[in-house]
Every structure is written in structure tokens, then in C-alpha cells.
Amino acid sequence: MRTTTRAAGVALLALTAVTACSSGSGDTGAAASGAAAACEPAGEPVTLTFTSWIPGIEDVVALWNEDNPDIQVEVQTGPNGNGGTYQNFFNQLEAGNAPDLGQVEYDALPNFRVQDGLVDLSACDDVVAAQDEFVDWTWQQVQLGEDDAVYAIPQDAGPMALFYRADLFEQYGIEVPTTWEEFATAAEQVRATGGYITNFSQADVNQFAGLVWQAGGSWFGNDGDQWTVDLTSEESEKVAAYWDDLIERDLVSTYPGWTTEWDNAYNTGEVWTWNSAVWGANSIMTGAPDTAGAWRVAPSPQWEDGGESAGNWGGSTTVVFQGTEHVYEAAQFALWLNTSEEALTALIEAANLYPATTEGAALPALAEGVEFYGGQPIYDVFAEASTQVSPDFVWGPTMTQVYNDVSDGFSTAISGDQTLPEALAEAEESTVAALEAQAIPVAS
Amino acid sequence: MTIMVVFTVYFLIPIWWLLVAATKERGDLTTTNALWFSDLNLVENLAATTGYGGGVLPRWLLNSVLYAGGGALLGTLLAGMCGYALAKYRFPGRELVFNVVLGGVLVPATALALPLFLLFSQVNATNTFWSVFLPSIVSPFGVYLTRIFAASAVPEELLEAARLDGSGEVRTFFTVAVRLMFPALVTVFLFQFVAIWNNFFLPLIMLRDERLFPVTLGLYTWNTQVNQVPELRLYVLTGALLSIVPLIVVFLLLQRFWRGGLGTGALK
Structure with missing residues (x-):
């Protein structure tokens, strides 16, 4: 009986829906909250x-x-x-x-x-x-x-570390970088052999956020009443300027992430490293099957000599x-x-x-060694990295919009019409506007 | 001629690519020529794809056939009856009804998905077979097409003759009108079948139970999990190849009815 009524109700609704264009539903299921909900069995x-x-x-x-x-x-x-x-x-x-x-x-x-x-x-x-x-x-x-x-x-x-082609670094006698400064120097040496040290993917904005996270920055803040938007903090600017320089000097490739071109760049050995999250281990295995055994994992390069901080992605x-x-x-x-x-x-x-x-x-x-990584127990590196991730990074309430806007800005920057820091400044403005449009309080 | 060849190739390349990709081993996907075969692995791929996740892909295909086949059949019947009635009966408000239906053609199905979700939520019927099936049997375009077609292809004199012979209106519709309107009905059926088969947004919003998914939503879901389970990349390709087979079959079986004009010469 209950099913019949339900089916009839549904049938009626479906027929009227042909011309109905707006929802009549006004009530929401979400109960008022704020205080912690009771927790009784x-x-x-x-x-x-x-x-x-x-x-x-x-x-x-x-x-x-x-x-x-x-x-x-x-x-x-x-x-x-x-x-x-x-x-x-x-x-x-x-x-x-x-x-x-x-x-x-x-x-x-x-x-x-x-x-x-x-x-x-x-x-x-x-x-x-x-x-x-x-x-x-x-x-x-x-x-x-x-x-x-x-x-x-x-x-x-998703603690981050540096995946790198141990065989190539050894073959050309280049040191595996432990700081971002060494990374930039190594980038020049790698470029001289015809390859790229890494790829900068405009669409992976949360990878970039992970780099800012590692540098000790945060894109948002929330004091309980108001949000602050800080895409242009000192740390964020520093990371952006660093990569902007590498892109401008053609020391990193700029293939869009997760495409066949990108897979291919890693599979053929054109690109040597990827500073990525723990789950990236799978992506390399899938995308670059011909390079099995040649990869190793090291802690991410640091901003300060002897530093111990890691970013997180995902x-x-x-x-x-x-x-x-x-x-x-x-x-x-x-x-x-x-x-x-x-x-x-x-x-x-x-x-x-x-x-x-x-x-x-x-x-x-x-705990076991992974064959694709030459038997290295790679998860040890990530376990270490996970303890080094800063607890202070805060996400904003409109990340989809932020990712889209930053990604658009980055793609303009990669084609040479603006710089990465400029792209972040623009995205900060549009993010503030987006929060205000949703009536979310923003500190100016 | 040259232009036709160029366009044929242009339209067939993606299907060719899909066919080739579905025969490869996972490792060969990115490393070998995308438009030519390497080691043939199609049978293994098919077995692995249909077996993954407890054999859920065949279930998705069956669901799609039910949603699209059943929905198109019922939708065509409703549209045909409605179009016939609008063309052949005179009643107050006829043009108003027709214009409202015509307005329905202009409203994209995607725009209706969310209101439909909220409506179905009120009767607790989201995440059911009916939440996808019922909205699928509505075809304003079908009503439009069958009305126009019935107006010209079903002669008044024939209906008059049927009535004089004592045939009821329903019987006349099914025995006389349907046969004369057949080319239009087949067209509506095919359009509706393809529209439901490809409708992705409505199931995405309505369904949460994997066993109710149509194949489009199922493959999309797999595709978003590729990073965690790399094998899925190949399964999505093989599944996509499988999913176009029913469409091709339906078109090949039904296209002969398109040679329209069944009623031509019936009278004179």
C-alpha cells in the first residue's frame, strides 16, 4: 500500500515537472547548530x-x-x-x-x-x-x-616529498637537491642535458598550496567571526616568485597535469623529479611504466639549510x-x-x-620496499614528512572558486603575460569578492 | 566526395581509437601508437572489466537498457497519443496545451534536474529506479513531432471510415493511426533512447546506490578513481566500448523504418 501511494505521488510529480521550473522546497533538513550535538547511543x-x-x-x-x-x-x-x-x-x-x-x-x-x-x-x-x-x-x-x-x-x-630519477642524477653527476636553492642550481644543470628538473602544472593549484604550506604560509585565516584572505602573504609571494623565475628561464616544463603529454614527459625521462604527495607514487607507476626501478624518494627540498618542514597535498x-x-x-x-x-x-x-x-x-x-622504487621503503620518507607538516594552514570556504581563479591566472602567467605573484594578487581580490557575494564576513 | 571522406574519417577516428585502446594492455596505452594495435588483449580486458567490483558493469549496462529502452518505449507511446490527440481532436484550450508543451522543448533537461531532485525528495523517492525512469518518459519534442506528422500523415477520411465501421477511438488509434505514424514514432523512440542513454546529470543527482547507476554514471565514477586504482583507466575504456554497442544495435535495427511514407498511396 505504501509503495503504491508513493509511486502514484511520484508519477504525478513527474508529470507536473514538465512545466515546473523552480523548486517549491523551502524547508531545509539542517538543524540549527553551533553547540555540539548530543552524543547518546x-x-x-x-x-x-x-x-x-x-x-x-x-x-x-x-x-x-x-x-x-x-x-x-x-x-x-x-x-x-x-x-x-x-x-x-x-x-x-x-x-x-x-x-x-x-x-x-x-x-x-x-x-x-x-x-x-x-x-x-x-x-x-x-x-x-x-x-x-x-x-x-x-x-x-x-x-x-x-x-x-x-x-x-x-x-x-598527503604529505609531500621529492620523487626523483636516481639513475639520471647519477649518470650526469648532479647532486640530488636538499634545499630549494640547490634545486634551482640543479635545474640549470639538468636543463643543460636537455631535460627539465620538474614540471609546473598550472591546474594543480592545491599542489602549489602544498608548497606554500611547506614554506610556512597559509592562504586563509578565521578568528571565529571573520575570514582573512591571504594569498599574497610573504611566504606565498616567495614561493610564487621562485617558480616564476624557473618558468621564465625555461628551467621547468609546463605540461598540463594528468594528461598524456605529462605522462609521456615522465615516461621518456624528459622530466626528472616531482615534488608530490604520497599518493603520487601510484601516478608515476601508472603514467611512466617504462621507468620502473629508476625512481627514488627523498624529503622535499627545504627553504633553509637543514630545515625540516613538509607540505601536504590532498x-x-x-x-x-x-x-x-x-x-x-x-x-x-x-x-x-x-x-x-x-x-x-x-x-x-x-x-x-x-x-x-x-x-x-x-x-x-x-613498511615494505616498493619494487617500482628500486625496493626503497618509500613510505618511511612520507611518515617522516607527515610529522613535519605545519598545523597552521587554513583552507577557505570557497576553494573551488579559488582553484579556478588561481589556475586561470597561472595559465596567463605561463604564457608570459603576467607573473605568478600578480596572478595570486588577482585571485585574492576575486576571492574576497566571492566571499562577500555569499555574505561570508571578510576582514579587510 | 573528398569532403565526405574527410568528415567520415573525422567522425570515425574517436571510435577507432576507442576500439584500439580497448584491445591493449595497460602499460601499452601510453607507450604505443594510439591508432594501431599492439598485443591483442581484448578478451582479457573484457573479462577483467566485466568482473571488476563484483561484476557491476553488466548491471549498469542492463540498467541503461531498462532506463533507455523502457523509458523511450513508454515515452514514445505517451508522446504519440498526445500528438495524435492534439492533431485530430478539436477541444477548447488545444493550442494552449500545445504551446505549453512546445515551451517544454526549450527547457534544457539539465535545468530540470535539481528541481526534480527536490520534488522527489519530498516524496522520499530519490535513489530509486523510478527517480530516473519517470522523468525520462517525458518528451515534449516527441509531442511536437507526432502532432505535426499526424496532421499530415493521418487523413481525416480514414478516421471517418474507421468510425463508420464501428471502431472505438482507442482502437482506431492503435490499429490505424499508429501504423500511419510509424516513421515519426520510430524517430521519437530513437531520439528519446539516445537522450536517456546519454542523460548523465539526472542520475548523477538522483542516485547514490551503485546498483542503480546507468553505465554513463558508472564509468564516470570509475574514471574519477583512476589515481587510486590504476587498472580502472583501462576498464573505463573497455566499458565505454561496450556501452556504445547497444546504441549501434538499436540504430541498425530501427533505421529501416525511417524509409517513411507508409501511408503514401493509401488513399489515391
């Missing part, structure tokens, strides 16, 4: 929905479902966040049917926060107690600048969405998924995720 069996785009996540969740008959988790899936799932989350929050749990990358958290889409989990004692298990900076990222709040459970991280969290009736159960699952050895090992095997917990980074699955 339901006392009865519950079923949670969890949307994630990690390949093979069903198998990981199946492990949980087997051991927790009273908290069953149903996996829903879709394309990756920027590929459509974030937009779906916003639509679903608006319609009041968002899943209980979802996957959200660090750089998208502020966006969901300003739309009031996330449940603050700080009322859950287990969540607060788990803080020590995570690498410091990942926890800072999910607090979003509010001291006692926890808006997500960190899942994976990484996800598990969030609990507004509208859920089962905060406690959702938090329990999110903790298991991102801290238990069982789940993390399964995630590493299924999707090469790099855990955000200190114990996770030491799992046996990450």
Missing part, C-alpha cells in the same frame, strides 16, 4: 548511510557490519568530491536527505561548515579521546579553528552530516574506519590510502 539497532568514493570501500565496511549487528552501515557511492559528490551533498542537505556519514576532503571542510552541514562531534567522549592517535596537523584541520570543536575524523593524508576526512539521528553510532563507525588496524590495512590494500594516524603510518603494509 540510540539503544536499538540502527542503520547508517555512508557516502564515499573510495574504490573497494564496500569490502572495508563489510568487516564492520559483520562485527556490529546493531550498527549496520550501508555504503552509497558516486564520483569523487569535486566530480559531483560535494554538489550532491549540498543538494541533499538542502532537501533534508543527506547521508549520515560522508567523505569530505580537508580543503572542502570549511565550505560545508559555513553552509552549516557538519555535526560537531566534540560531545562524543570517544572522539575527543582519539585526538592523540592522529598526526597533529590533521586534527587541527578538522577543528576548523574552533578550539573545542571536532567537525570530522581525519582519514588519510587527504580526506569522514564527516557526520546535519540531519542524522544517530550521532553516537556514526562517530563510532567513523573512529573504527579511521583508527583501527583492521580498517586501515584494508583501506591501504583497497585504495592505497595513507592513514592519518601515527600508528597507521607504521603499519606493516607500509
